[in-house]
Amino acid sequence: MERLPSWIRQHLAALRALLVLTVVTGIIYPLVATGVAQALFNGNANGSIVQKDGKDVGSSLVGQLFTDKDGNPVKKYFQSRPSAAGDGYDMESTAAGNLGPEDIVDTLAVPGAKDSEGNPDTGKQSLLTQVCARSKAVGELEGVSGARPYCTADGVGAVLKVFPAVGTPTRAVSVNQACPATPFIAEYQGVKVECGKPGEDYAAGRTVAIRGSGKAVVPADAVTASGSGLDPHISVAYADLQAGRVAKERGLTSDRVKALIRENTTGRSLGFMGEPGVNVLQLNLALDRLKG
Amino acid sequence: MSPTFAGILFIGSLVVALVLTHRPVGDYMYRVYTSARHLAFERVIYRLIGVRADTEQRWSVYARSVLAFSAVSILFLYAFQRLQDKLFLSLGFDAVPSHIAWNTAVSFVTNTNWQAYSGESTMGHLVQMAGLAVQNFVSAAVGMSVAVALVRGFARKRTENLGNFWVDLVRGTVRILLPIAFIGAIVLVAGGLIQNLSGVHDVATLAGGTQHITGGPVASQEVIKELGNNGGGFYNANSAHPFENANSWTNWFEIFLILVLPFALPRTFGRMVGDKRQGYAIAAVMGILAFTSVAVLTGLEIAHNGTVPQAVGAAMEGKEVRFGVANSGTFAAATTLTSTGAVNSFHDSFTALGGMLTMFNMMLGEVAPGGVGAGLYGMLVLAVITVFVAGLMVGRTPEYLGKKIGAREIKLASMYFLTTPVLVLIGTALAMGSAEQRASMLNSGPHGLSEVLYAFTSASNNNGSAFAGITVNTPWYDTALGLCMAFGRFLPIVFVIALAGSLAKQAPVPASAGTLPTHRPQFVGMVVGVTIILVALTFLPALALGPLAEGIS
Numbered sequence: 142m143e144r145l146p147s148w149i150r151q152h153l154a155a156l157r158a159l160l161v162l163t164v165v166t167g168i169i170y171p172l173v174a175t176g177v178a179q180a181l182f183n184g185n186a187n188g189s190i191v192q193k194d195g196k197d198v199g200s201s202l203v204g205q206l207f208t209d210k211d212g213n214p215v216k217k218y219f220q221s222r223p224s225a226a227g228d229g230y231d232m233e234s235t236a237a238g239n240l241g242p243e244d245i246v247d248t249l250a251v252p253g254a255k256d257s258e259g260n261p262d263t264g265k266q267s268l269l270t271q272v273c274a275r276s277k278a279v280g281e282l283e284g285v286s287g288a289r290p291y292c293t294a295d296g297v298g299a300v301l302k303v304f305p306a307v308g309t310p311t312r313a314v315s316v317n318q319a320c321p322a323t324p325f326i327a328e329y330q331g332v333k334v335e336c337g338k339p340g341e342d343y344a345a346g347r348t349v350a351i352r353g354s355g356k357a358v359v360p361a362d363a364v365t366a367s368g369s370g371l372d373p374h375i376s377v378a379y380a381d382l383q384a385g386r387v388a389k390e391r392g393l394t395s396d397r398v399k400a401l402i403r404e405n406t407t408g409r410s411l412g413f414m415g416e417p418g419v420n421v422l423q424l425n426l427a428l429d430r431l432k433g
Numbered sequence: 434m435s436p437t438f439a440g441i442l443f444i445g446s447l448v449v450a451l452v453l454t455h456r457p458v459g460d461y462m463y464r465v466y467t468s469a470r471h472l473a474f475e476r477v478i479y480r481l482i483g484v485r486a487d488t489e490q491r492w493s494v495y496a497r498s499v500l501a502f503s504a505v506s507i508l509f510l511y512a513f514q515r516l517q518d519k520l521f522l523s524l525g526f527d528a529v530p531s532h533i534a535w536n537t538a539v540s541f542v543t544n545t546n547w548q549a550y551s552g553e554s555t556m557g558h559l560v561q562m563a564g565l566a567v568q569n570f571v572s573a574a575v576g577m578s579v580a581v582a583l584v585r586g587f588a589r590k591r592t593e594n595l596g597n598f599w600v601d602l603v604r605g606t607v608r609i610l611l612p613i614a615f616i617g618a619i620v621l622v623a624g625g626l627i628q629n630l631s632g633v634h635d636v637a638t639l640a641g642g643t644q645h646i647t648g649g650p651v652a653s654q655e656v657i658k659e660l661g662n663n664g665g666g667f668y669n670a671n672s673a674h675p676f677e678n679a680n681s682w683t684n685w686f687e688i689f690l691i692l693v694l695p696f697a698l699p700r701t702f703g704r705m706v707g708d709k710r711q712g713y714a715i716a717a718v719m720g721i722l723a724f725t726s727v728a729v730l731t732g733l734e735i736a737h738n739g740t741v742p743q744a745v746g747a748a749m750e751g752k753e754v755r756f757g758v759a760n761s762g763t764f765a766a767a768t769t770l771t772s773t774g775a776v777n778s779f780h781d782s783f784t785a786l787g788g789m790l791t792m793f794n795m796m797l798g799e800v801a802p803g804g805v806g807a808g809l810y811g812m813l814v815l816a817v818i819t820v821f822v823a824g825l826m827v828g829r830t831p832e833y834l835g836k837k838i839g840a841r842e843i844k845l846a847s848m849y850f851l852t853t854p855v856l857v858l859i860g861t862a863l864a865m866g867s868a869e870q871r872a873s874m875l876n877s878g879p880h881g882l883s884e885v886l887y888a889f890t891s892a893s894n895n896n897g898s899a900f901a902g903i904t905v906n907t908p909w910y911d912t913a914l915g916l917c918m919a920f921g922r923f924l925p926i927v928f929v930i931a932l933a934g935s936l937a938k939q940a941p942v943p944a945s946a947g948t949l950p951t952h953r954p955q956f957v958g959m960v961v962g963v964t965i966i967l968v969a970l971t972f973l974p975a976l977a978l979g980p981l982a983e984g985i986s
Contacts, residue, residue, distance in 0.1 A: 148497070155501040157482045158599060159509055159571070162606060165478075166570040166657075167563035170611060174618045174653040178628035181619065186628040188646055188676070190636075197636040200646055202625055202675035207640045215640050222754070226670070232647050233553050233633070235670035237751040237779035239902030241788075241880035242739030243983050268741050268750065268782075291744035298744075350740045361747040362754050368673030368761075368778045374754035407680070407755070413434065413442040415681020416757030425639055 204373040217390040218425045226370025238366040240268035247317045249339035269298030275364040288355035293325035302346030374418025440759025459700020465608045466581045489594035492934025498598035510538040513564040523557035536911035541568035543922035546665030546897035549906040566654045573661030574605035576806030586933030587834045588706045617656035625679030626652040659690035662804040664774030664897040672777040688767045695802030698809040710952035718960045722801035731762035733787040751779030769794035772804030774897025781900040785984030795894045796972045817846045819963045835941035845932040852924045853893045854971045856917045860889035875902030883979035893921035
């Protein structure tokens with residue numbers, strides 16, 4: 142060692158240090174932690190798995206889809222939040238939606254056009270339109286109004302492109318409503334509003350979102366994707382909204398279902414950390430167990 | 434209790450916890466780095482490494498040791514990922530592609546933990562725990578070593594010696610990080626995090642679908658990811674994933690882990706320079722900046738300005754129900770004020786100004802309180818610049834802690850502070866100048882620019898969080914961001930150690946009536962001012978085109 146040039150000695154020391162610390166922090170530490178965790182908190186350490194009729198059906202920490210093969214909600218189950226993880230609640234591709242707060246202009250699908258892989262053009266929904274569409278769908282499912290601020294009655298973002306970008310408007314287009322749809326407002330500052338033509342470039346116009354008079358009944362968590370795409374909870378308000386439908390499907394009283402919601406609600410830790418949430422999987426399991 | 438009031442209590446309880454731990458943890462670290470005794474198993478480690486633990490190093494040797502250790506680490510981690518399919522516990526994943534392996538190796542060694550890959554579909558358990566998590570420990574220990582070397586530069590006189598890097602590295606790892614990590618890991622498992630070596634477990638869901646439940650040694654990696662201010666998630670969803678952050682109190686605990694060491698280090702500094710008040714002053718600067726940022730960011734998210742948040746009725750996109758809006762904002766501020774970069778909610782979907790603040794936090798140079806070690810040395814360099822600015826105003830040679838801040842010192846300090854802006858702005862400009870790189874943006878308009886600016890800010894400041902909509906697993910971004918991470922980490926480190934060397938050589942100047950006292954509120958206010966002005970002058974034009982344009986239009 143001593144006879145080698147100093148820079149080689151230094152790198153040899155570095156390599157040896159790395160290998161020693163790898164054994165200590167990368168092998169001994171995680172294995173001992175695994176052993177202790179498995180011994181003390183076996184259920185948690187293995188994923189808080191929950192069972193129904195003796196079979197594993199999921200994890201109490203991880204949300205899942207309660208939809209049929211075509212993606213439609215199974216009406217006897219409480220529904221989870223929207224999810225951006227794969228096709229929904231996919232633990233092998235956890236993700237958020239990642240669209241920004243001003244992502245409000247759609248790219249309309251051009252009928253008959255194909256993308257680079259030869260699939261039909263599906264356009265691209267803005268975050269606003271996703272929110273509006275979810276709100277409308279939830280409203281229809283639960284039999285309440287799906288209206289929201291900045292949303293049209295047909296469930297897209299209420300957004301105009303106004304021309305010219307600066308000065309008195311001479312032209313206004315409802316860009317998220319593909320022709321032949323009727324624009325959500327007839328006129329904007331005295332100019333007749335047109336429907337959006339798929340494929341036309343409206344980028345030069347000024348973007349104007351119209352708040353409208355819509356008031357939201359559907360709660361916020363029901364129309365937004367979570368960060369993980371695996372959110373196991375919904376808000377108490379969203380659970381209460383679904384209670385009537387689930388009670389009807391199962392022939393239960395609404396009070397019975399609401400009592401189950403309370404039982405499966407996690408409050409704030411120590412009274413002030415986080416927000417209350419209803420564990421959807423646990424709640425649906427409790428409902429299924431009622432029968433048997 | 435209203436969500437806002439609960440959010441205030443959440444922040445308040447964190448402040449109380451940090452105030453309570455600041456002293457014992459800081460004092461403990463002081464003893465770790467100044468004790469002359471080696472523990473028995475540390476002696477074994479030194480023998481295995483082949484270093485003489487009682488010799489000291491001059492600045493150039495100390496710096497070379499840091500660089501050698503980091504270079505070897507990058508090569509090792511790169512090879513580890515490229516060979517993962519040949520090793521056990523790979524879960525059947527292929528070797529990691531070369532550009533992602535390079536980016537990831539640099540990312541974890543530089544304490545950035547930028548992730549161009551998705552953990553659950555790329556990395557096997559062995560690479561995660563014996564490759565990535567090891568760097569979570571040692572890159573944090575490297576940061577603390579460099580900070581301690583700089584403090585020794587202030588504390589010592591007429592010497593070339595700055596301590597021994599190998600001793601600092603080993604002690605930081607085994608005496609500070611490892612014990613806290615072990616206890617923390619068990620606490621997190623108690624909260625619901627998983628800790629096993631299983632692969633994927635398929636279950637039939639209630640509605641008749643299939644869910645692939647993933648396994649892994651998550652808690653042991655999660656704890657050091659927060660404690661060491663690394664931030665690289667076991668899973669793509671990072672600390673939003675229920676297996677990484679199970680409930681609202683694990684969320685509190687993880688934020689606490691992020692902040693505990695950076696806020697305790699000023700105490701260690703005060704003890705080492707023999708004047709605790711100097712440590713309090715530095716902690717006060719960090720505290721003022723951090724508290725303001727946390728409060729404002731949390732407030733902005735609660736206020737939910739912007740078209741989509743208004744349509745929704747709350748800034749809930751990209752956030753989890755169990756954490757809620759307020760605590761997600763607090764986490765976002767903590768993770769960007771330090772060099773952590775873990776996320777429990779997705780910054781891309783934050784309100785425009787809330788998202789801007791996460792970027793601004795990183796642009797502060799991550800000094801409030803900053804990364805483990807890196808925050809302290811960054812803040813001390815800022816203090817040096819502040820006494821220089823104050824010296825210019827009164828026409829005196831500036832001094833800090835009895836050491837003259839001469840031409841050499843101020844050159845090193847200035848180069849330190851120019852490094853990251855140069856990397857961020859040139860990197861962003863190059864990316865925006867090419868149509869191919871612009872195509873990586875998920876969002877259009879100002880928000881698209883924010884995604885690119887955020888990426889380069891995060892990489893160059895070694896944070897690692899992202900406006901995650903951007904597609905960065907392309908060879909160009911992997912290479913460019915990898916270079917930003919490497920230069921953004923090692924150039925400042927070399928400047929800091931060189932500064933330490935030149936300070937240690939000096940004989941202290943006795944304080945006189947003309948010396949600027951550096952432990953009073955006046956000085957605290959000046960450092961806060963200098964920090965904000967430096968950042969504002971450098972980055973305001975870029976912010977004006979991105980999040981500011983989006984937030985006020």
